[in-house]
Amino acid sequence: GAVVSQHPSWVICKSGTSVKIECRSLDFQATTMFWYRQFPKQSLMLMATSNEGSKATYEQGVEKDKFLINHASLTLSTLTVTSAHPEDSSFYICSAREPLSGSRGNEQFFGPGTRLTVL
């Protein structure tokens, strides 16, 4: 149980285009999902926290108009990188969490990541 998937697993796009990444919780309902970014040989950096049905909360320094997050259902959150540039090339990872009242409410379950390359 507690499987999180991401789609696509990798994507290459041209500079200036937008890319959408999906994060799905396959066998549980995720009231909260998190988006991280990881550059080569670096740690994961939290970008934003999204709660189902409400606006995402972005970490300091993360542009909310560039990284659009939608969490419209309890099993799906999307991250759209708008007007992508080469410096946006990175490994994007999502995680999902059950309601705090659940037995696993304290854990985060991570997706396999999406590698974005912007040419």
Added chain:
Amino acid sequence: DAKTTQPPSMDCAEGRAANLPCNHSTISGNEYVYWYRQIHSQGPQYIIHGLKNNETNEMASLIITEDRKSSTLILPHATLRDTAVYYCIVRVSNTGNQFYFGTGTSLTVIP
């Protein structure tokens, strides 16, 4: 911001116990310590977590000092597949329960 410090790298002989230390001297009383690991180009994998008491599961043991300012993750019999970056995380204690990852320890298990 990350609230933990870990050594950047460690080696361990295959079959031996791997002991990975973590300092979290500013931890608050209701904050948990989590351990995750990340194998290259994959998402992090949950290992174990604890609050005050030592914990053990099928993967590892977690030893937390009495003052909670540090902890040690123990992999009792390291295998080559345990080669990964290990992250010690103090979970932020609010409604968001965010994880802020530190730099982690790159563990290499040597045959």
